[in-house]
Amino acid sequence: MAFEGLADRLQGTIKKITGKGKVTEADVKEMTREVRLALLEADVNFKVVKDLIKRIKERAVGQEVMDSLTPGQQVIKVVKEELTELMGGEQSKIEVNNKPPTVIMMVGLQGAGKTTTTGKLANHLRKQHNRKPLLVAADVYRPAAIDQLQTLGKQLDLPVFSKGTEANPVDIANEAIKQAKEDHQDYVIIDTAGRLHVDENLMGELQQIKSDVNPSEILLVVDSMTGQDAVNVAESFDEQLDISGVVLTKLDGDTRGGAALSIRAVTGKPIKFAGMGEKLDQLEAFHPDRMASRILGMGDVFSLIEKAEAEVDEEKAKEMQNKMKSMSFTFEDFLEQMDQVKNMGPIDELMNMMPGSGKMKGMKNMQVDDKQLSHVEAIIQSMTKKERVEPSVINASRKKRIAQGSGTSVAQVNRLLKQFEEMKKMMKQMTNQKKGKKGGMNFPFM
Template sequence: MAFEALSERLQNSISFVGKGEKITEADLKQMMREIRLALLEADVNFKVVKTFVKKVNERALGSEVLDSLSPAQQVVKIVNEELTELMGGEHTPINISKQPPTVIMMAGLQGAGKTTTVGKLAKHLKEQGLKKPLLVAGDVYRPAAIDQLQTIGRQLGFDVFSQGTQANPVDIAKQALDQARLNGNEVVLIDTAGRLHVNEELMEELRQIKAAVQPDEILLTVDAMTGQDAVNVAAAFNDSLDITGVVITKLDGDTRGGAALSIRAIINKPIKYTGQGEQLSALEPFHPDRMAGRILGMGDMMTLIEKAQQDFDEEQAAKMADKIKDASFDFNDFIDQMDQVRKMGPIKDLLKMIPGMNKIPGLDELNIDDKEMNQVKAVVQSMTPYERSNPDVISQSRRRRIAAGCGQSLDQVNRLIKQFNQSREMMSQMSKGKMGSMNKMMNQLQQGGQKGGMPNLGMPAMGKMQSPEQLKKEQEQKKIARLLKKKRKKK
């Protein structure tokens, strides 16, 4: 996941000022050095790093921090505010035309995820109220791009305007716009041609399309995996087209995140969306303040709430709350809830949006993939409808039949049912406000994981999680190792 390494380094950097009640200029100097290294390692542009560190240092040296009773909190506040400002300050929404259709021209190099982003953005805008999106296949040089856009259109139920590979891209864009006006499409998304690298031929074609359709938005798709080169690409496209915004893709990959922190400062154009997965729902509006909070380990509750509101039905949630309260929650509800959570994205990423969760030892090792969750589902679907609705009737002979039906071992089926029953009881106690027996049940659940949990069945094994004492000891060992390393360098 993007920013994880940067997040860890920045949080460690800020911890330098959390040792005592007061901090000195020497403390701040050391912290600034660590922040500078963290940003450079994340592939943030050198000039951007220099300006950012200077601003943080100037504010941190002020009396508000040096005289503060909680200097660490003050420094976190300053770094958070400057990170937010660096990435644009506030969310910049899409430009919606007062006279439909809203025309969005997508640009970018080959391999950046531009065509997929067209589909993602069309889906997102439809959910925001723009009716009948029209996708336009303007990349005539790559037949696969046209096929891909048509496949996406079929998946989403949206019209795709295409004239094959022989037509002129400028004519395609103009005719698509005429059709959209006739058919009442409220938004038109034009997928333009890409190249392996920026060249004048590409830019001239894009300028002609821009002049022909006068788009409300020109969004550049850049691949976060390309690091610093993404900034150079953004600068080149902006110089030729005067883009209105940026979509950064593949932020879920093994990327250092420097592009997201550099682009706004270099070209002064907002990042409007980020793509974090292959699914057509994996597109998020970019909020600089929320991203800064994630980087600093402060969570992102607003995005989590929005995801929940988008994917959960209020009436269904109310019924579920009643079932949890009276412990009538059954395996049908369990599968429904699992499917709802899966729609929201990887569980590990959702947990990290909750403030403070990033500090829980072993969270990084929590990895529940689709295959494991499908195996859990297979166990439940091997039950009869009566058994799913009445979990308490599942006897040992029934469990043997269920195990044979889903291809899992009897032990795995037993563990799933045991953990389901414990979880149901725990949720019921929580909903009634009875916390007395909660610790006991939590310990039982954790011990179940330490004995093997639910191998290959999607239940998070807790065995690898460190205790606070183990974590503290490990941190002290790392600190000693760093000090020894510095001493060796001085010699």
């Protein structure tokens, strides 16, 4: 996913300075130089980098760091805090209207992900906040855009308001709000048209919708793959519409991502959500501190746990967490959790969120894809109860028997056994971090 390169680059620097018992100005200078290069390489706007580095330097050579017992760690803490500030500090939530419905306008260039995000956001509001949203098809220039929204509505089983391509977007928006009031919908999410470039006519139309419906939110949807251009686009949309927030899409892609991060600094408008894939549940609330952790390669344990909590049966989740803590998690439990794990989405996506998984080459090689899950299931099913609970008893002849029974190979059985051990190790790290104890990662401030 995005920022992987940045995280990889920063690892060496972080390690070097974290371990230091004494940090000199020269150390700080070297570290900030590395951080500066890494950020520039990740396509963060150069002015943004300059300001950031200046603040990091000031604080890193300050008393707060130099007088502490763990100056190396304090320096990294400063970097993390400044990165968090750069991305907006606190999480910024959707502004809710006192009197429903809350009207949200989605704006942005063509292909940025407005229509998809309209569906994702509706799904998010319903799932996380138990709200009733109405989707509004106000992109009247392309019939396909209306069909697309209607398809999303069907998939999500949510109502879509449309008047075809003949009606005027302003009328559509007004009528949709009226309808939402009658139907007691809590949210109205308006999917507007986009153009390939910032365009006066379109801006005029969006301004008119804005002044007519007075939305609580105007969310600018930005494709994080578009590089520095994203910053310019954000500036013009903000100038003309005074946007209330930003949704960064396609952060799952192989983008350097830095440009997108500059948007908050340049426009002063908060990033509210991040799109992490094409699927309708792949929208995450944007947490600047968690993103900073991800960027610094510390993983994003909290999003992972949140995701687990949203998908996994709560009782079971507690049980699982207790087992993780006591390290008594077995193949037996693994099998039981399999369906719930499947519900959480692609394994490699989950892996990306785990601390250190970006830099642990072993983890990258795991490549557990969803198809492989059925092999895994078969292998575990071929184990005896004892083997599931105490895998250390699985010797060569048992491996052969298990492979035969599951229609796999001994190599596959070996791989699973190894992966399971890795997984248990990671679980241990995660639960230690959550308790705030010094875990394997050694970042006590997380």
